[in-house]
Structures are given as structure tokens and as C-alpha cells.
Amino acid sequence: MPLAVLGMLYLPTFAITVVFAVLMLLGAWEWAGLLRMGDTGHVLLVLATALLIFLFALVRSQFWVVAVDNLLIGAACLWWLIAIGWIVRYPTGWARVMGRTDIGTATGLL
Numbered sequence: 001m002p003l004a005v006l007g008m009l010y011l012p013t014f015a016i017t018v019v020f021a022v023l024m025l026l027g028a029w030e031w032a033g034l035l036r037m038g039d040t041g042h043v044l045l046v047l048a049t050a051l052l053i054f055l056f057a058l059v060r061s062q063f064w065v066v067a068v069d070n071l072l073i074g075a076a077c078l079w080w081l082i083a084i085g086w087i088v089r090y091p092t093g094w095a096r097v098m099g100r101t102d103i104g105t106a107t108g109l110l
Contacts, residue, residue, distance in 0.1 A: 021053050031107075 007016055028049035032042040059068075 017057070021050075024053060025049055 007019060011019070025046055028046045029042055032045040035041070035045075037045065
């Protein structure tokens, strides 16, 4: 059985949350490299990601309603539709977004 599945099945909730948070922060570091950000950009993107993870965990533990879940799932679906559109139209669909760190950063934070 894959290690990730074993972790989800047998680790306590907090432990698996920490594991996934670390994986997301590593992903943010790599994404900043793809955007060709300098060292400061790497650190800022990782800090922004860490802040979003913390705020999400805080809000989720304090007060959470099904409507927020639906909103997040809807936003994720919209994002993936946009990403699929970019892939289908590659390379012409990328002409407007190539080299733009603002779009790349927003994409990484999603």
C-alpha cells in the first residue's frame, strides 16, 4: 500500500495535517523556482503559503459551515477548468501569461 494511504489511515489527524502542510510548502518553494523568483521571492511565496495554511486551519477549527466547503470546491473546480483550457490551447493559450509572475504566484497559491 502506498505510504500516503497508510499515513492517512493510521496517523492522527494532526500528524497527517502537518505532513501535508510540509508537502505544500515544499511545492511552493519549487513553484517559486519555476517562476524564476529570486531568493526573496522564494521565501515570500513560502511564507504566503504558510499563512494561508495557518488561516485555513484556524478558520476550519473555529467555525466552519458547509457553504464554505461548497465555495472552496467551486473555486477549485473553476481553477481546474481554467488550467485545462490553458493545456488544451498550449502553446497559443500561454502567450499572454508566460513570464508573468503575478499570474504564476496566484496560480501557486491556489
